[in-house]
Amino acid sequence: xxxxxxxxxxxxxxxxxxxxxxxxxxxxxxxxxxxxxxxxxxxxxxxxxxxxxxxxxxxxxxxxxxxxxxxxxxxxxxxxxxxxxxxxxxxxxxxxxxxxxxxxxxxxxxxxxxxxxxxxxxxxxxxxxxxxxxxxxxxxxxxxxxxxxxxxxxxxx
Amino acid sequence: xxxxxxxxxxxxxxxxxxxxxxxxxxxxxxxxxxxxxxxxxxxxxxxxxxxxxxxxxxxxxxxxxxxxxxxxxxxxxxxxxxxxxxxxxxxxxxxxxxxxxxxxxxxxxxxxxxxxxxxxxxxxxxxxxxxxxxxxxxxxxxxxxxxxxxxxxxxxxxxxxxxxxxxxxxxxxxx
Numbered sequence: 323x324x325x326x327x328x329x330x331x332x333x334x335x336x337x338x339x340x341x342x343x344x345x346x347x348x349x350x351x352x353x354x355x356x357x358x359x360x361x362x363x364x365x366x367x368x369x370x371x372x373x374x375x376x377x378x379x380x381x382x383x384x385x386x387x388x389x390x391x392x393x394x395x396x397x398x399x400x401x402x403x404x405x406x407x408x409x410x411x412x413x414x415x416x417x418x419x420x421x422x423x424x425x426x427x428x429x430x431x432x433x434x435x436x437x438x439x440x441x442x443x444x445x446x447x448x449x450x451x452x453x454x455x456x457x458x459x460x461x462x463x464x465x466x467x468x469x470x471x472x473x474x475x476x477x478x479x
Numbered sequence: 480x481x482x483x484x485x486x487x488x489x490x491x492x493x494x495x496x497x498x499x500x501x502x503x504x505x506x507x508x509x510x511x512x513x514x515x516x517x518x519x520x521x522x523x524x525x526x527x528x529x530x531x532x533x534x535x536x537x538x539x540x541x542x543x544x545x546x547x548x549x550x551x552x553x554x555x556x557x558x559x560x561x562x563x564x565x566x567x568x569x570x571x572x573x574x575x576x577x578x579x580x581x582x583x584x585x586x587x588x589x590x591x592x593x594x595x596x597x598x599x600x601x602x603x604x605x606x607x608x609x610x611x612x613x614x615x616x617x618x619x620x621x622x623x624x625x626x627x628x629x630x631x632x633x634x635x636x637x638x639x640x641x642x643x644x645x646x647x648x649x650x651x652x653x654x
Contacts, residue, residue, distance in 0.1 A: 368614035371506065381579065382614055385605045410612040412512045 358390050361403055366415050374417065511612055511631040518545070518622050519610040526577050526585055526599035533574065533600040535626060542652045543572040544645075545620040546596070547608060549580045550588035552616040558635035559592050565641065566595035571649060575599030578608045578616055621645060623652045 359376050365386075367378035375383050375390075386407070393403050404416065413419040421429050459467065513519075522534040535545075546562065548555040566573055575596035577585045582601065589599070602608050611620065612631070621630040630648055632640060 368509070382605075385609060389606075389609060409512060410609060411614065412509055412612075414509050 354391060354394050357394055357400070358387060361390055361400055362387055364404065364417055365407055366417055368411055368415065505634075507615055508633055509614075511628075511633075513612055513628050514631060516628055518620065518626050518628050519607070521600075521602075521607045521610065523576075523600035523602055523607060526575070526582070526589075526601050529601075533598055535622065538572060538574070538622070539626055540624050541572060542624055542649055543574060543597075543622050544649075545574050545576055545611075545622060547576045547578050547611070547613050547616050547618040548599075549578045549616050550584040551580065552578075554635045555617045556592065558617055558637075559595070561636055561638065561641065562595040563593040572597045576607065576611075577601050578613060579603065579605045619645070621648055621652070 362375035362383075363377075365375040367373045367375050367380055367383045367386075369380035369382050370378055373380075373383075375386055389406075390403055393406065398406075407415050413425065419425050419428065518535045520535060522532050525531045525533050548559075562573065565571075573596050575598070577599045579602065585599070585601075589596075600607075605613075611618075615633050617635055619630075619632040619636055620628050621632075623629050629652060630644065632644065636645065
């Protein structure tokens with residue numbers, strides 16, 4: 323148990339050292355870094371497509387973050403920086419692409435599926451109500467059932 | 480109503496068809512917004528002669544290929560023999576953009592595997608690459624006489640892509 327906690331402490335120490343080393347170049351200007359991270363979280367790293375530009379260690383992501391820092395330094399607005407990226411890499415670079423004809427299905431698809439699901443649910447419920455309301459046995463069947471019940475009742479007595 | 484069991488089967492087949500289509504698509508192949516836009520201007524030193532520069536404007540009036548490559552790029556090596564044989568058979572200028580590479584490595588690489596390029600421009604910090612929307616070396620651009628990007632091919636060129644995409648387009652543009 324003691325050994326384990328010592329090992330854990332060592333691991334945590336090294337983990338701390340590792341993150342400290344990575345964070346070092348980011349500490350140059352806190353405000354710039356904050357904006358850079360905010361912008362790059364909106365952007366997809368094209369090398370590892372499901373990572374954001376902020377979270378990626380790919381060479382290209384490093385370069386693009388450098389580019390964003392430069393642009394912030396030049397006084398560009400967030401929108402201008404996003405436009406810069408879209409002009410080069412297309413709408414795919416944004417995690418929240420703009421709504422336009424090519425992305426209608428992307429934005430509307432989930433709602434279409436939802437509407438389809440609701441329609442199916444309503445159809446199912448209606449059918450069930452109808453089936454329950456409908457008489458389940460014909461008159462002839464009722465008579466036979468009653469006769470059988472009478473018979474068995476008579477038997478029990 | 481008897482055929483109700485067919486519904487899940489039909490849904491399953493629709494799903495299979497969608498997945499099959501998905502398998503044939505390449506998620507790395509993104510439509511480039513630079514298509515049909517003027518090739519971004521740049522002036523970069525040449526690999527073979529650092530005192531000379533290259534700029535896309537130098538090739539105005541010609542159809543040419545811009546091939547982004549690097550000595551560290553494994554797929555570049557894969558496509559390289561095709562480029563070398565292509566450059567011998569065709570009179571089309573191929574410009575190399577040596578992307579984020581070490582000069583000595585790049586020169587060695589060309590010496591070892593052959594040099595299909597009219598010249599290579601050195602993009603040491605990758606800034607020109609960013610302007611061209613490079614995200615996966617190798618990439619190849621077909622640029623027309625007016626200096627407009629007509630095609631962007633991401634990833635290594637294959638004999639098929641050369642035959643079905645690049646050559647027909649080059650032939651049409653060269654008219």
